Amino acid sequence: xxxxxxxxxxxxxxxxxxxxxxxxxATYRLLFLGLAGLIVVAPxxxxxxxxxxxxxxxxxxxxxxxxxxxxxxxxxxxxxFFGMAAYxxxxxxxxxxxxxELAILLGVAASAGLGLVVxxxxxxxxxxxxxxxxxxxxxxxxxxxxxxKFTHGEDGIQAIPRGAxxxxxxxSDDWALYVFIAVxxxxxxxxLFRIVHSPFGQVLKAIRENEPRAISLGYDAARYKLATFxxxxxxxxxxxxxxxxxxxxxxxxxxxxxxSGEAILITLVGGVGxxxxxxxxxxxxxxxxxxxxxxxxxxxVAQGVIFVVCVLAFREGIVGVLARRLKMRL
Amino acid sequence: MIPFLDISTQALFGQxxxxxxxxxxxxxxxxxxxxxFGLLNIINFTHGAQYMxxxxxxxxxxxxxxxxxxxxxxxxxxxxxATGVVxxxxxxxxxxxxxxxxxxxxxxxxxxIIQGLLRNQYGVSGxxxxxxxxxxxxxNLGFMFLPNYRAWVIVASVIVCFGTWFLIERxxxxxxxxxxTENAALTQAFGINVPLLVTLTYGFGVGLAALAGVLAxxxxxxxxxxxxxxxxxxxxxxxxxxxxxxxxxxxxGFSLGLIEGLTKVFYPEAxxxxxxxxxxxxxxxxxxxxxxxxx
Numbered sequence: 001x002x003x004x005x006x007x008x009x010x011x012x013x014x015x016x017x018x019x020x021x022x023x024x025x026a027t028y029r030l031l032f033l034g035l036a037g038l039i040v041v042a043p044x045x046x047x048x049x050x051x052x053x054x055x056x057x058x059x060x061x062x063x064x065x066x067x068x069x070x071x072x073x074x075x076x077x078x079x080x081f082f083g084m085a086a087y088x089x090x091x092x093x094x095x096x097x098x099x100x101e102l103a104i105l106l107g108v109a110a111s112a113g114l115g116l117v118v119x120x121x122x123x124x125x126x127x128x129x130x131x132x133x134x135x136x137x138x139x140x141x142x143x144x145x146x147x148x149k150f151t152h153g154e155d156g157i158q159a160i161p162r163g164a165x166x167x168x169x170x171x172s173d174d175w176a177l178y179v180f181i182a183v184x185x186x187x188x189x190x191x192l193f194r195i196v197h198s199p200f201g202q203v204l205k206a207i208r209e210n211e212p213r214a215i216s217l218g219y220d221a222a223r224y225k226l227a228t229f230x231x232x233x234x235x236x237x238x239x240x241x242x243x244x245x246x247x248x249x250x251x252x253x254x255x256x257x258x259x260s261g262e263a264i265l266i267t268l269v270g271g272v273g274x275x276x277x278x279x280x281x282x283x284x285x286x287x288x289x290x291x292x293x294x295x296x297x298x299x300x301v302a303q304g305v306i307f308v309v310c311v312l313a314f315r316e317g318i319v320g321v322l323a324r325r326l327k328m329r330l
Numbered sequence: 331m332i333p334f335l336d337i338s339t340q341a342l343f344g345q346x347x348x349x350x351x352x353x354x355x356x357x358x359x360x361x362x363x364x365x366x367f368g369l370l371n372i373i374n375f376t377h378g379a380q381y382m383x384x385x386x387x388x389x390x391x392x393x394x395x396x397x398x399x400x401x402x403x404x405x406x407x408x409x410x411x412a413t414g415v416v417x418x419x420x421x422x423x424x425x426x427x428x429x430x431x432x433x434x435x436x437x438x439x440x441x442x443i444i445q446g447l448l449r450n451q452y453g454v455s456g457x458x459x460x461x462x463x464x465x466x467x468x469x470n471l472g473f474m475f476l477p478n479y480r481a482w483v484i485v486a487s488v489i490v491c492f493g494t495w496f497l498i499e500r501x502x503x504x505x506x507x508x509x510x511t512e513n514a515a516l517t518q519a520f521g522i523n524v525p526l527l528v529t530l531t532y533g534f535g536v537g538l539a540a541l542a543g544v545l546a547x548x549x550x551x552x553x554x555x556x557x558x559x560x561x562x563x564x565x566x567x568x569x570x571x572x573x574x575x576x577x578x579x580x581x582x583g584f585s586l587g588l589i590e591g592l593t594k595v596f597y598p599e600a601x602x603x604x605x606x607x608x609x610x611x612x613x614x615x616x617x618x619x620x621x622x623x624x625x
Binding site for chain 1 (some may be wrong): 367373420421424425428430431432434435436438439440441442443444445446447449450558559562563565566568569599602603606607609611615617618
């Protein structure tokens with residue numbers, strides 16, 4: 001019950017697993033192919049801008065999940081990276097007239113840089129303090145965005161041009177943009193998968209499970225955590241940059257703490273520490289926001305209720321439960 | 331009026347007073363957070379919402395039941411504290427064996443629910459809450475004008491903070507609480523009802539937040555979002571002060587409020603971020619917090 005009670009080990013966040021056996025790899029290959037198929041078919045059935053929004057938030061949650069699910073670090077400040085990248089990409093595309101790939105690159109670089117600063121400070125404390133520090137620093141970024149000139153305060157950056165990819169492919173067409181977003185999303189997802197299942201990812205899990213022991217084995221835990229934080233911030237930034245192109249606006253909502261809460265909610269609903277959980281969670285949370293939008297603050301209430309229910313009775317999330325039932329890793 | 335770096339003494343002391351008032355709220359809120367964290371090991375994210383509920387309870391008591399400020403000062407913390415007791419028993423108590431992260435997530439969800447419900451009912455514009463007649467007006471101190479109500483808020487919060495410190499550090503009940511914080515299992519073995527103590531502690535911490543809310547109601551407009559932003563600042567205050575000591579929470583609350591007020595005079599653009607900057611510096615220099623014990 002107290003911090004000094006070391007006898008009862010705290011229930012670990014996310015699955016505890018070793019490296020991937022061959023048959024698991026084959027399943028993953030099939031699942032990734034299935035996901036790719038779904039992404040190809042989805043816009044034929046559902047409004048493509050909606051699917052693109054789902055993909056952006058799924059990527060945002062995947063980035064957050066890298067930190068919580070595999071390093072056990074709960075960041076309450078990921079909106080800072082998401083929103084900052086959206087602003088930078090929007091500014092670069094609109095004011096500097098850069099092509100979308102360069103604008104995205106700048107956005108990712110900005111959020112990764114920000115992640116380096118925030119991460120270096122936050123990993124100096126552990127557990128709940130880590131969460132509070134990330135939240136506080138993200139709030140500082142929010143106030144910065146509120147006052148800075150280039151973010152245009154309450155108005156945000158509006159009418160961001162989607163531009164032409166590499167100066168050739170016009171992305172103002174929803175379908176062209178869809179293909180671009182889908183490809184980037186799949187590439188990012190595979191990269192995250194690779195990171196998690198690499199030796200680097202294994203060390204990360206070791207640190208999560210027992211930090212002093214990992215340190216005693218010679219791993220520099222702080223550097224691993226910082227590297228993960230920067231990666232997570234970078235991918236969250238990628239999600240924010242893509243979102244800026246899809247919705248063509250970057251506003252204070254993107255850097256507000258409630259956006260950090262959204263990443264947490266999506267991950268929690270889908271399943272912390274699962275590969276596909278954030279994607280399932282994103283479909284649910286974004287659909288709920290879309291369909292309940294006219295009910296105003298009831299969306300907030302519903303999100304709160306989902307938080308409470310998930311924490312009390314559904315900690316594994318949808319994909320987590322599915323994985324347990326099917327006795328496989330998802 | 332003595333010119334001081336181009337800033338009139340009037341403005342300087344005015345902002346210092348505002349800072350001190352903000353500091354009073356930071357101190358009371360971080361005190362409640364620290365007390366709750368000490369025993370429950372949960373960061374109570376609902377704290378901001380409960381501060382807001384305190385202000386709303388005072389507003390409702392006045393507008394629906396005609397009960398005035400002074401009774402509200404007593405009743406609102408009791409009512410909100412009672413809801414806290416219910417929350418602790420029904421929901422929070424289920425999480426003690428889990429990772430602390432879940433406590434943060436649960437209380438975050440609860441805060442969303444409370445804020446959302448009140449936003450639906452009362453909108454976001456905020457409602458005025460009249461100052462009690464006895465504390466209207468103010469006095470001229472020669473170098474500045476001191477509104478009576480603001481002086482009262484500072485005095486009241488100093489009393490509340492000192493009272494809490496006394497309760498925890500100098501009474502038998504406080505000794506039980508400190509013992510349970512140190513080692514819950516052993517304290518229980520001595521025949522002290524620790525689960526009850528935990529529930530009451532949560533209720534007390536929540537009541538403290540509600541009391542701060544009632545004190546804040548006549549100064550700030552009563553609105554559903556009033557707790558959301560202050561709680562993040564209070565988190566920073568808690569990181570700076572460290573949650574190990576009661577006095578640490580009080581001292582850092584008041585002094586950070588003052589620093590914020592000073593920043594408003596000399597460099598207004600930074601006034602919203604100065605506390606976070608200080609937090610970053612403290613993390614670099616003394617990661618455990620100024621008054622913190624290293625875990």
